[in-house]
Amino acid sequence: xxxxxxxxxxxxxxxxxxxxxxxxxxxxxxxxxxxxxxxxxxxxxxxxxxxxxxxxxxxxxxxxxxxxxxxxxxxxxxxxxxxxxxxxxxxxxxxxxxxxxxxxxxxxxxxxxxxxxxxxxxxxxxxxxxxxxxxxxxxxxxxxxxxxxxxxxxxxxxxxxxxxxxxxxxxxxxxxxxxxxxxxxxxxxxxxxxxxxxxxxxxxxxxxxxxxxxxxxxxxxxxxxxxxxxxxxxxxxxxxxxxxxxxxxxxxxxxxxxxxxxxxxxxxxxxxxxxxxxxxxxxxxxxxxxxxxxxxxxxxxxxxxxxxxxxxxxxxxxxxxxxxxxxxxxxxxxxxxxxxxxxxxxxxxxxxxxxxxxxxxxxxxxxxxxxxxxxxxxxxxxxxxxxxxxxxxxxxxxxxxxxxxxxxxxxxxxxxxxxxxxxxxxxxxxxxxxxxxxxxxxxxxxxxxxxxxxxxxxxxxxxxxxxxxxxxxxxxxxxxxxxxxxxxxxxxxxxxxxxxxxxxxxxxxxxxxxxxxxxxxxxxxxxxxxxxxxxxxxxxxxxxxxxxxxxxxxxxxxxxxxxxxxxxxxxxxxxxxxxxxxxxxxxxxxxxxxxxxxxxxxxxxxxxxxxxxxxxxxxxxxxxxxxxxxxxxxxxxxxxxxxxxx
Numbered sequence: 001x002x003x004x005x006x007x008x009x010x011x012x013x014x015x016x017x018x019x020x021x022x023x024x025x026x027x028x029x030x031x032x033x034x035x036x037x038x039x040x041x042x043x044x045x046x047x048x049x050x051x052x053x054x055x056x057x058x059x060x061x062x063x064x065x066x067x068x069x070x071x072x073x074x075x076x077x078x079x080x081x082x083x084x085x086x087x088x089x090x091x092x093x094x095x096x097x098x099x100x101x102x103x104x105x106x107x108x109x110x111x112x113x114x115x116x117x118x119x120x121x122x123x124x125x126x127x128x129x130x131x132x133x134x135x136x137x138x139x140x141x142x143x144x145x146x147x148x149x150x151x152x153x154x155x156x157x158x159x160x161x162x163x164x165x166x167x168x169x170x171x172x173x174x175x176x177x178x179x180x181x182x183x184x185x186x187x188x189x190x191x192x193x194x195x196x197x198x199x200x201x202x203x204x205x206x207x208x209x210x211x212x213x214x215x216x217x218x219x220x221x222x223x224x225x226x227x228x229x230x231x232x233x234x235x236x237x238x239x240x241x242x243x244x245x246x247x248x249x250x251x252x253x254x255x256x257x258x259x260x261x262x263x264x265x266x267x268x269x270x271x272x273x274x275x276x277x278x279x280x281x282x283x284x285x286x287x288x289x290x291x292x293x294x295x296x297x298x299x300x301x302x303x304x305x306x307x308x309x310x311x312x313x314x315x316x317x318x319x320x321x322x323x324x325x326x327x328x329x330x331x332x333x334x335x336x337x338x339x340x341x342x343x344x345x346x347x348x349x350x351x352x353x354x355x356x357x358x359x360x361x362x363x364x365x366x367x368x369x370x371x372x373x374x375x376x377x378x379x380x381x382x383x384x385x386x387x388x389x390x391x392x393x394x395x396x397x398x399x400x401x402x403x404x405x406x407x408x409x410x411x412x413x414x415x416x417x418x419x420x421x422x423x424x425x426x427x428x429x430x431x432x433x434x435x436x437x438x439x440x441x442x443x444x445x446x447x448x449x450x451x452x453x454x455x456x457x458x459x460x461x462x463x464x465x466x467x468x469x470x471x472x473x474x475x476x477x478x479x480x481x482x483x484x485x486x487x488x489x490x491x492x493x494x495x496x497x498x499x500x501x502x503x504x505x506x507x508x509x510x511x512x513x514x515x516x517x518x519x520x521x522x523x524x525x526x527x528x529x530x531x532x533x534x535x536x537x538x539x540x541x542x543x544x545x546x547x548x549x550x551x552x553x554x555x556x557x558x559x560x561x562x563x564x565x566x567x568x569x570x571x572x573x574x575x576x577x578x579x580x581x582x583x584x585x586x587x588x589x590x591x592x593x594x595x596x597x598x599x600x601x602x603x604x605x606x607x608x609x610x611x612x613x614x615x616x617x618x619x620x621x622x623x624x625x626x627x628x629x630x631x632x633x634x635x636x637x638x639x640x641x642x643x644x645x646x
Contacts, residue, residue: 045141052101052136052146058082059105059134060148062089067152071545071645077130080105100140106133110151112603114596118151124585127606127615128547128645129153161538161620164639169533176531177626180454180636182471182481187533187637188454189626195503195520197456197469198482204504205243205251206514210236215508215515217265217275220494225251225506226272227516228262237262238274240288241516243506245498249518257286257293264309264353271333275307275319282307283319285333299328299337301344313356316340316380320351325363327380345375345383353398357405360386360429364410366395371422372408374429389433391422397461398448401426402630404558408433411446411459420446421459423475427557439470439478450495451632453503453527455556456481460507462489467507467519473554473636484519486511497527497631530627533637538620539575540644545616547643549593551600551624554636559628561635562592565604565642567617575619581611582623592625604642620644 062082066089081096081103082089095104108131111123118129130152137145163169166185178190182198209215209227217228225241236256244250264275270289276282285297301307305322312318315331326344328337349368354361359378365371374387394413401408406427412420420441425434439457443464451457457470457478467484488510495505505519546567553561564582571577584591587605594600608614620642626635 045144048100048138049144049146052138052144055101055103055136056134056146056148059103059136060150062091063105063132063134063150063152065089066091077108078106080107101136101138103136104134106135107131108133114602116601124603125606126547126603127545128643159540159544159644160641161540161644162639162641163535168536171536173534174531175533176528177533177624182454182473183636183638186639187624187626189528189531189628189634190454196482197452197454197458197521198471200467200469200482200484200519200521202484202517202519204248204520205516205518207241207251207253207516208513209239209508209515210253210256214491214510215239216491217262218492218494218506218508219265219267220496220506221267221269222496222498224267225494225516226265226267227508228265228274237276237284238265238272238286238293240272240293241506243504243518245500245502247502248520249502249504251516251518255288255291255293257295259295260284263306266310266312268312273310273312273317275310277306279304279306282321283310283317283328283337285330285337287333296334297332297337298335299339301326301328301339308351309353311354311356311361316377318354318356318361318377320347320354320363323347323350323367325351325354325361325375325383327377327383340380341383342381345385347373347385348388349395352396355399355401357401357403360405362399362401362405362408362426364396364399366397366413371396371410371412372399372424372433374426374433376429386430387426387428387433389424389435391424391435391438393418393420393422393438397446400449400451400457402451402558402632404630405429406557407436409449409451409457411449411461414441414443414445414461414463420444420461421449421457421470421478423472423478436475437472437478439480441465441468444468447490448492450493450505452495452505452521453497453631454521454634455554455632455636456521458493458495458505460490460493462510466490466509469521473556475556488512501527503527527631529629529631530625532626533624535622535640537575537578537580538642539570539618541618543569543616543618544644545606546604546620547645549600549602549604549622549640549642551593551595551640552638553595553598553600554638555595555598556630556633556635558630559633559635560626561637562594562625563600563640564589564592564623564625566613566621566623567604567615568612568619569614570618578619579612580619580621581609581613582621583609583611583613587613 080091083092110129132150135147169179227239236258237260238257240255260276266273272286274284281298282301283299287294287296308320324344327340348370349365351363353364361375372389376384394415398411408424410422419438421439423436445461445463447461455473459468465483466486469482471481566580568578
């Protein structure tokens with residue numbers, strides 16, 4: 001009886017083991033069965049995928065071969081399949097089904113964004129690129145497919161038409177534009193004429209100012225220059241120089257005035273203003289409209305310092321006197337003129353020159369770490385300094401400000417470690433204004449600066465090369481493009497644009513026999529506020545697709561430049577009788593290709609339009625439109641390249 005419990009326990013344990021074994025079998029058998037089935041089905045599926053991949057690669061090879069026979073096969077967006085024709089591949093319309101596999105090659109258009117990247121929505125049609133979607137699919141034992149996406153282009157005949165030289169541009173049609181050679185051939189605003197700022201010469205008028213004084217102050221308006229002397233008492237205080245509007249111009253002194261030592265001069269029609277060293281008449285007002293010059297008024301500024309410079313805008317005069325800027329009433333010209341701001345405004349150092357544009361005065365400063373100060377003059381009774389610039393140069397001697405007040409140009413004393421010409425951003429007036437670019441004058445002790453047409457600055461002074469022409473198209477990197485050695489030194493400069501567009505600079509020098517000199521300049525010698533350039537016709541000799549336009553340009557502040565294109569079919573087998581209609585990027589005559597930074601890069605409109613425009617075509621032209629609101633600044637077209645493909 002003692003063995004019975006032990007026997008019962010063994011039987012219970014065996015029952016549990018049987019139940020566990022049945023459970024494990026129930027779990028494992030379906031998995032094993034499924035694995036066996038999958039293994040049996042997986043091998044055919046692997047074989048099918050391998051065969052489908054081979055068919056896909058074959059489709060890719062067929063596309064490559066068809067592409068190499070020409071672009072025509074890709075002109076229509078359709079579904080194709082590869083076909084063996086002789087010993088090569090061609091593409092036939094529609095998909096194909098063979099041995100259970102369906103194969104298709106879908107050709108579709110490609111679109112690019114403004115940077116040239118391919119995009120899936122939006123963008124501009126690229127007529128020389130196609131998307132190739134190749135697909136091979138099958139249904140058994142399971143629905144599957146393999147596919148690939150590739151792109152083909154007209155790379156086999158990717159040709160380029162470029163214009164970039166003087167000869168290229170001279171052959172085109174210029175209207176208000178000129179071909180400059182500053183950078184080897186480029187289009188700028190201009191209207192013909194003879195001169196070139198970068199090739200100055202002294203072959204035009206030279207004239208002796210009366211007596212033996214040293215001329216040191218000069219301003220000018222079209223047809224008239226105003227010269228003063230201040231170095232000694234041996235000359236006249238003021239000379240009225242008339243300049244004829246002829247080619248070449250002639251200069252003559254019509255009237256003079258004496259009695260003061262003149263440090264600065266400003267002229268306008270009928271009146272001249274002298275900045276003098278007279279302690280009771282720092283500013284002298286002259287009526288120059290009659291047969292003789294008459295002193296009619298003056299401004300007595302408080303304090304013993306001499307007036308250094310004078311500027312007039314409307315009915316208000318401005319003067320620098322030592323380290324102060326003062327203003328005075330010019331609603332009348334006669335008698336003593338009263339101050340407007342009773343004590344003016346205190347400057348950081350000696351105010352060497354002043355220019356007023358709109359509501360702001362710009363003063364060049366010597367004897368201070370600050371070389372330029374900007375003064376708000378909108379309230380004439382309370383002048384306020386609002387901005388300044390530290391240009392890391394020596395004492396500033398002169399300042400020129402463009403008509404929009406967005407740029408100030410400074411001439412500074414010579415320094416072995418610092419530069420002598422600076423461009424300051426004054427588009428905003430307050431705070432510390434940044435320097436955009438500077439120029440090393442190589443020994444020139446600069447006394448004056450002016451900005452002339454065609455993006456050129458002229459820096460003058462003594463020592464080194466006394467007359468230097470600077471190309472300021474790239475404001476960050478001004479570079480010399482021409483100059484003159486005038487060993488007697490140049491004391492001041494003024495520039496004018498005459499009514500007929502002729503552009504000149506007038507200089508006064510230390511040459512005792514010919515102090516006053518005229519230099520012709522400008523892009524072609526003249527200036528235009530707007531103009532166009534139409535290229536010659538490009539004819540490759542066959543119909544082709546013109547794909548993309550790329551142009552390198554410069555667009556200084558206050559200027560604009562844009563392009564349009566024209567593609568026309570040949571007439572009677574050539575382009576001589578073709579009619580051109582210029583279109584912009586959306587195939588409209590009212591839109592234009594415009595720059596992003598210094599580059600115009602865009603797809604050329606593709607298609608046929610009812611305005612004598614057809615791309616693909618045979619005859620191509622482009623047209624550039626240039627404009628400016630600043631006579632001293634011009635946009636520049638350096639080169640144009642057009643990609644085309646048969």
